[in-house]
Amino acid sequence: MDAGGGSTSVRGNRGAGRLARFWARRGNRTAVVGALLLLPVVAAFILVIAGPLARGVILGFYRVQQITMNTRFVGLGNFERVLGGTQFWNALWITLQYTVGGLVLQMVLGVGVALLLNQHFHGRALARSLAIFPYLLPIVVATTVWKWLLNPNYGIFNTMLTDVGLISQPIGWFSEPDLALGSVILVSTWRVFPFVVIAILGRLQNIPRQLYDAAATDGASAWSQFWDITLPQLRSVLIITVFLRFIWDFNDFNTIALLTGGGPAEATLTLPVLIYQLGFGQHQLGLAAAVADLTLILLSVLFVLYFWMTKPLGDQR
Amino acid sequence: MPAEHAPSFGRSNGSELRLDRLVKRFSRGEPAVQIDELRIRAGEFVTLVGPSGCGKTTTMRMIAGLEDPSEGEIYFGGKPVVDLSVQRRNVAMVFQNYALYPHMRVSENLEYGLKKRGVPRAEREVRVLAVARMLRIDGMLDRRPRQLSGGEQQRVALGRAIIRTPEVLLLDEPLSNLDAKLRTFMRAELVKLQRQVGCTTVFVTHDQLEAMTMSDRIAVMRSGRIQQFDTPQDIYNHPANLFVAGFIGSPPMNFIAGTAEGGGGGCTFRAQGLQLHVSDADCGGRLRPGDGRQVTLGIRPEHVGLDGGSGDLAAVVSVVELIGAEKYVFLESEAGELIARTNADARLQPGDRLFCRFQRGKIRMFDSTTERACVEPLA
Ligand SMILES: Nc1ncnc2c1ncn2[C@@H]1O[C@H](COP(=O)(O)OP(=O)(O)OP(=O)(O)O)[C@@H](O)[C@H]1O
Numbered sequence: 001m002d003a004g005g006g007s008t009s010v011r012g013n014r015g016a017g018r019l020a021r022f023w024a025r026r027g028n029r030t031a032v033v034g035a036l037l038l039l040p041v042v043a044a045f046i047l048v049i050a051g052p053l054a055r056g057v058i059l060g061f062y063r064v065q066q067i068t069m070n071t072r073f074v075g076l077g078n079f080e081r082v083l084g085g086t087q088f089w090n091a092l093w094i095t096l097q098y099t100v101g102g103l104v105l106q107m108v109l110g111v112g113v114a115l116l117l118n119q120h121f122h123g124r125a126l127a128r129s130l131a132i133f134p135y136l137l138p139i140v141v142a143t144t145v146w147k148w149l150l151n152p153n154y155g156i157f158n159t160m161l162t163d164v165g166l167i168s169q170p171i172g173w174f175s176e177p178d179l180a181l182g183s184v185i186l187v188s189t190w191r192v193f194p195f196v197v198i199a200i201l202g203r204l205q206n207i208p209r210q211l212y213d214a215a216a217t218d219g220a221s222a223w224s225q226f227w228d229i230t231l232p233q234l235r236s237v238l239i240i241t242v243f244l245r246f247i248w249d250f251n252d253f254n255t256i257a258l259l260t261g262g263g264p265a266e267a268t269l270t271l272p273v274l275i276y277q278l279g280f281g282q283h284q285l286g287l288a289a290a291v292a293d294l295t296l297i298l299l300s301v302l303f304v305l306y307f308w309m310t311k312p313l314g315d316q317r
Numbered sequence: 318m319p320a321e322h323a324p325s326f327g328r329s330n331g332s333e334l335r336l337d338r339l340v341k342r343f344s345r346g347e348p349a350v351q352i353d354e355l356r357i358r359a360g361e362f363v364t365l366v367g368p369s370g371c372g373k374t375t376t377m378r379m380i381a382g383l384e385d386p387s388e389g390e391i392y393f394g395g396k397p398v399v400d401l402s403v404q405r406r407n408v409a410m411v412f413q414n415y416a417l418y419p420h421m422r423v424s425e426n427l428e429y430g431l432k433k434r435g436v437p438r439a440e441r442e443v444r445v446l447a448v449a450r451m452l453r454i455d456g457m458l459d460r461r462p463r464q465l466s467g468g469e470q471q472r473v474a475l476g477r478a479i480i481r482t483p484e485v486l487l488l489d490e491p492l493s494n495l496d497a498k499l500r501t502f503m504r505a506e507l508v509k510l511q512r513q514v515g516c517t518t519v520f521v522t523h524d525q526l527e528a529m530t531m532s533d534r535i536a537v538m539r540s541g542r543i544q545q546f547d548t549p550q551d552i553y554n555h556p557a558n559l560f561v562a563g564f565i566g567s568p569p570m571n572f573i574a575g576t577a578e579g580g581g582g583g584c585t586f587r588a589q590g591l592q593l594h595v596s597d598a599d600c601g602g603r604l605r606p607g608d609g610r611q612v613t614l615g616i617r618p619e620h621v622g623l624d625g626g627s628g629d630l631a632a633v634v635s636v637v638e639l640i641g642a643e644k645y646v647f648l649e650s651e652a653g654e655l656i657a658r659t660n661a662d663a664r665l666q667p668g669d670r671l672f673c674r675f676q677r678g679k680i681r682m683f684d685s686t687t688e689r690a691c692v693e694p695l696a
């Protein structure tokens with residue numbers, strides 16, 4: 001081979017040669033162009049999402065002056081105060097009750113209604129649209145209507161219960177400390193279970209009918225068919241639905257703020273409401289940011305664990 | 318270990334399957350299925366064929382218990398089963414797209430039916446292994462269906478059906494998703510397996526070759542009704558009516574509409590450009606005397622001889638197709654278009670003028686109004 005001449009000429013500009021060879025390969029060229037095209041999106045992401053997020057996270061390490069908005073670095077001081085007091089832990093416990101309680105109800109109700117709506121019956125289309133209705137209602141309207149229905153003075157619910165004789169005097173569903181959280185959970189469930197219905201129903205309609213025929217000839221009862229076919233087929237959509245609903249309910253501010261504002265006496269004071277009260281009620285932005293940071297960490301850890309345990313990508317279609 | 322020496326996992330005591338005045342209506346009007354009687358012997362392999370939408374699947378689903386008949390009764394070995402739910406009939410069905418349980422492993426797919434029928438675990442394991450060996454899927458028991466090829470999935474579906482040694486095995490186009498080579502292979506495998514297991518089998522296919530080669534008997538259906546139920550040879554050689562004659566056989570039988578005169582020992586058939594004396598022997602049966610004068614003569618392409626000099630009917634070659642070992646010759650004549658089958662080295666060109674000679678003994682006659690065959694096969 002003509003090794004001598006070739007090697008001297010290459011040695012002269014080895015770097016350029018390598019670059020030329022790199023550029024000559026189509027795959028590499030595509031990758032470079034692709035990266036360049038992605039740049040604006042990455043920049044926008046940093047500006048719009050990562051920036052504010054980081055700002056919020058960092059705020060937890062500062063003390064913020066009420067009027068001047070001057071900040072002073074306090075290290076872990078805010079976190080020490082939050083974790084040392086009872087308010088955070090109380091709010092966390094209420095948040096978990098609100099989230100898990102609501103989640104269980106939503107899932108049971110959602111799956112149940114989805115199964116019903118998947119049956120063949122007259123007026124199914126109408127029933128399907130009606131079931132979605134609560135989810136379409138603006139949250140302000142929904143909460144106002146429920147506050148009105150459950151009002152101790154003129155609410156139709158109390159009137160009905162007293163008329164039937166189940167209770168002797170009207171109940172303050174949102175004002176009794178023992179009842180408020182439960183009432184809030186019920187209203188929230190009523191409002192959002194259609195989301196679960198839609199998600200589950202969409203998947204149910206895609207389960208091949210022949211699987212049920214095969215299971216029936218294999219001797220599976222309707223009950224067995226539900227456990228052995230329907231549930232495993234719903235697995236991935238259930239995992240995603242639980243994930244989304246958990247996050248949304250854990251971070252839900254609107255429902256509680258509109259129904260009870262966290263009261264009575266902190267009985268429904270969840271973390272998002274607490275953050276709001278600290279930040280905008282008591283003007284302690286640093287403390288509020290610390291609680292928010294803790295919430296973020298908690299949710300992240302929870303969901304790393306969750307996805308590690310459930311492996312949603314291993315869906316068996 | 319060769320499959321022949323694989324341990325057997327048990328034989329089904331396949332039972333006689335009888336459909337009695339079975340009717341299925343989905344809506345008002347013509348029923349989707351209307352079967353006066355169909356009696357399938359214990360252990361027999363019967364194929365249902367017919368055009369799309371003729372009610373094959375519906376019939377199978379009624380036998381399985383997945384569909385309730387509107388009228389009539391179904392008997393397994395003499396006992397009526399229409400009032401038994403699917404779960405309590407001893408049938409198994411292989412679906413066209415296999416319908417394997419996607420979230421279960423192959424072994425779990427195979428044993429599911431046994432599990433639901435309360436067979437203890439130890440016995441289930443033995444049977445799963447035996448069936449898997451028999452179908453040569455024992456190497457993939459831990460896989461999931463989507464990790465299998467079409468042919469492997471098909472064998473799992475079969476295994477899932479036969480592992481329970483059902484009285485009746487229903488196969489709804491189980492080979493239609495396979496490629497041609499695998500189909501040919503599985504055809505033989507399936508027949509072997511059915512003999513081995515011994516369950517009464519009803520098989521649906523669109524493929525005539527499958528029907529002809531695999532079945533003990535074939536039931537030809539049209540518009541929900543059984544047209545003829547006979548052995549493959551009899552269906553082919555003595556089609557009961559014009560529909561069966563045209564449906565079975567590829568390329569299809571040639572038909573020439575004309576008139577028949579005379580009767581008792583033979584007749585004279587006349588059509589445009591054709592006059593033919595057809596004796597009883599010529600049409601392989603006894604021509605029924607007094608049959609209507611409007612008749613249709615049927616002759617299969619392989620029974621049309623081509624001759625340059627003389628014959629029954631003058632014709633012109635329009636197209637010649639070479640199909641490997643033989644040629645299909647498309648002809649035009651005064652009596653209409655005809656197809657002839659010749660061997661591959663016949664020298665023929667479009668435009669050639671020649672004569673068709675109908676092989677005596679292979680001519681079939683049908684009444685043009687009732688469409689029924691107007692001969693009775695000689696006993
Ligand atoms: N669930 C149903 N509701 C209404 N009509 C039906 C139903 N199932 C089948 N049919 C009708 O009954 C007739 C027979 O259908 P079937 O599925 O038994 O045909 P097939 O012979 O299996 O056809 P293919 O060869 O295409 O599978 C068809 O006209 C079909 O439209």
Ligand SMILES: [Mg+2]
Nearest residue numbers: 373374375489
């Ligand atoms: Mg069908």
